[in-house]
Amino acid sequence: MADKINLTIDGVEVQADPGSVIIQAAMDNDLYIPYLCYYPGMKPYGACRMCVVKAEAPTPDGSYRPLPGSPASCTTPISEGMRVETNTDELVSLRKGILDLLISEHPHGCLNCHRIDLCGPTDVCLRHVTVNDRCVTCPKNERCELKDTVRYMEMELTTPLTYNNRHLPLEVKDPYWDMDMNLCIVCARCVRACDEVRGDSAITLKDRSGRSIIGTSQGTSLLESGCEFCGACIDVCPTGALVERDYKWDKAEKKVTSTCPHCPVGCQLSLDVSKRNKIIRAIPERTAEANRGMACYKGKFGLDFVNSRKKIDKPMIRNNGVLEETTWPTALDFISEKLLNYRNGEFALIGSPRGTNEDHYVGQKFGRDVMHSANVDISSNTHPEITKPLGDMTGRRTSTSRIWQLLDTDCVLVVSSNITESQNVVSVPIKQAAANGTKIIVVDQRETELTRYADIWLRPKVDSEIDLIGGFMRTIIDESLEDNEACQSCGEFTEFRNSLWDYDLTDIEATTGVPQDEIRNAARMFANAENASTIYGLETISPQIREHCAKAIVNLALMTGNIDNGPSGIYPMFKGANEQGARDLGACSEYLPNYVATGESAVGMTNLIESLNSGKIKAIEIVGDSPTFDEDQVGDFYKAFKQSELVIAHDNFESALTEIADVVLPSSTFAEKTGTYTNLEGRVHCVNPSIGPSSEADEEWRIFSQIAQRMGASGFEYRNSSDVFVEIQEKVSSYTNLDLDKVKKNGQIMRKENQDFQFAVVTRAEVSGDTTNSEYPIIFAPGRVLQQPDRDAGIDTSSDKNTITRTEIVEINASDASEHGIAEGDNIKLEGQGFSMNGIAHVNGIHKGMAASTSLFGSLVEDLANSGDNDPVLKSDSLRLRKVRIEKI
């Protein structure tokens, strides 16, 4: 970083980063200049003029030249030696004038009242101000920046009580989000957050001058305006104009920073907790390096499950077929006695991706050391092939670069990964980068939000990705676009290069259904970029070929020198919030702690069903957390569990799992836990108890320790989760650098293990997955995007909730269409196992044997908001490919 700049603000000498504006320099030095439209991290806007200052800059002859007028400190850059006055009488009176004008359009009964600090919502107003005009009844009361500013400015009581009431209707029909434009001060922070930061432009400043206000195109619903329900607009709104609907009026009794339990980004969220001990709001932390003030619909609006009264609050043991409440000692005694019978490899322990590192570590230690079983895994580890090849070939167990380094990459390749929904905040820097010219290549059968940003969207035939990536690599070799130095420094380059001769582009065009030229163009775009990053989730790829596909992807990154080169990196995208920690700490079937291969054929999620069915596993302890098995297979899992002699379930809620269980233990939600999570970058964050223990529910590490001790084991005498963390640091080398204080502050990245890079030869597989299925011959690729301006959305606004009413369009191939007697525009029906949808046929160039349809993200949000599930986000439908049959109706 360049040298700091020295300047004086109100006589205080301060230093600030070059390029800062005055107000930011003041903020960085804990000095306050009143402001309303500025927001740290967003471009200055200069709309409110509250931040006016007097400033003078030194000239070469030693004198000072005043800047003309009273410049806005949010738009004026600092310069060396500058002197700034922020509080002269003139400035104060200017500001008061401005504020007077501002509140002449804002209900301000309380704002200029001498009882401003005394009244609460239940007080009888002494000034006969109507309810709507009082701050004390505003949802943002005492969180409102306008009120704070008015207070700071000590406004006189001379402003008349009347104000220009806009009489605008409240917008309260969209999910999660309430809007009262009568309270808006038109600072445009929300519009800028949505546009500049999120890249969505789902809201806009409409009209002009006196009527200018926030809204959507033609006042349409957010469900179709391109909103991703991230809440960024709400987070920056200084007034009560935009607020979260749930617990709208509730006040925070305390604030606790913790880690989001919904995905491996690990967003740091400041949680407002009410006096009734509920999480009432989540506000992403601006200073957290993982999310930089961002969150998504899940973290922002999907935490209410922790407040549910339906949580299990007592251990239960099944007696004569009925679960009966019992005490912890009884339940633990019961379990430890039973488990003694299964210490010969017949026991499996399945943790939850929401477990803390401490839970994972103690869990696997219990499973391995006490139960003598290698069968330890977590329920989200259904795609171990995503991360394994990267580890084998590079020694890296996390993404090789950090999330926000994506801002600085020149090209991003996204393979089969719906990150805008599954790991949302990763897409924020990508969308920002795309707006600045970063090239985006998407390989996916599904139309996802990122395909809308893509410079090149390739839609290969199902399971032909290995060939496609091979085609990229072949092009790169053919055109000598590889990074020779990088290639030579990796092992097995020659073998790898030779293996590429098999990848003949004419052939690949046929297997992938993607024209050669497009393959070559994409390859060139990726290889020619100074820095290129790869993101892959393998979400649409059949299990049999995932590992090969991941290898091919890593090869591509290696041959173009895109690992450990500046910002470029490779990002495996798994889904569980703390899956990373589970692998690091050996709570998975492939590894012991420290990535020591288990060496035996352990039972994990990928072979659990067969092992239960064959009787290899007779007792299973599963941390349900309402389990996240591969959705298609949930039923199979439950069926298999029934084969087991003993099922011990830890869960938050009663579920299909607890119905089967012999013993049910109440498990703490993330809001009651103390521990750490590791995110996809390898950044370790704290999970802090926000609502604290609210029932008898307990944390897994303590439960396992108690069972272990009852079974006579030693080494489980942990007093608290920090004791466990200390032991983790002794046992797991990549965690040794961590300092719990730093982790607590904003998270800390674990140590990278360095290892020589290796290519892996991937032979062209003769894979077609198991695509041929006579009952369901078509593969359906569901897509989802924020906005489809080429279609009429069809929103029903007549009831008290906006709903999307349109019929979806289904893309099908011409020959499939004629085979089924379907013509353009016909109504058709798709049917698969446990799935059916109706739509309108659109015959286009999609591959034979494939169908696709793109819905609006708004529909998903609608479903989540209306869902009666205990924890709706967990069940939200991911976009997986399905086998279907098609018929005309």
Next chain:
Amino acid sequence: MTVENDSLRKQIKEAIASQKRPTVTVLSSLLAIQDSIGYIPNEAIEEVAIAMNASINSVFGVASFYPNFRFTPPGDHSVEVCWGPTCHLLGAGRVLDEVLEQLGLEDEGDTPDGQVSFRFNTCLGACSRGPVISIDHELYGNVTDTQASILLRQLKDNPKTS
């Protein structure tokens, strides 16, 4: 990939595509559409958003900024009263009152029967003949309130001539 509302969208797309200017912008495209179909329907916002790679909301932000864009189909006839300084001084006020009365309106807008779209104009460029009104884009100078009233009655008497 749309199946809906094809003909309107086609017309809009053509309007966007047929602009003969070096830089095509959101604004120029909106103008082209209004010239072609007389107003900015929802589909126009959407098509401009697609063509300009912007969001519908940003396009609407632009469109709603300019009072000249209308979002509903115009009436069969257009009536404008000049409200510029010259006409104002020369007695446009009386003319305006008469016109509003005749049309049954209180402000700019369309008559309920959809016959007439009425607007103010800040200067019709014929100050020397003020007060000026324009009916179906034809200028009438030195009008008195009585003349205005006659002109409007003529309009009403032969609807849909334009």
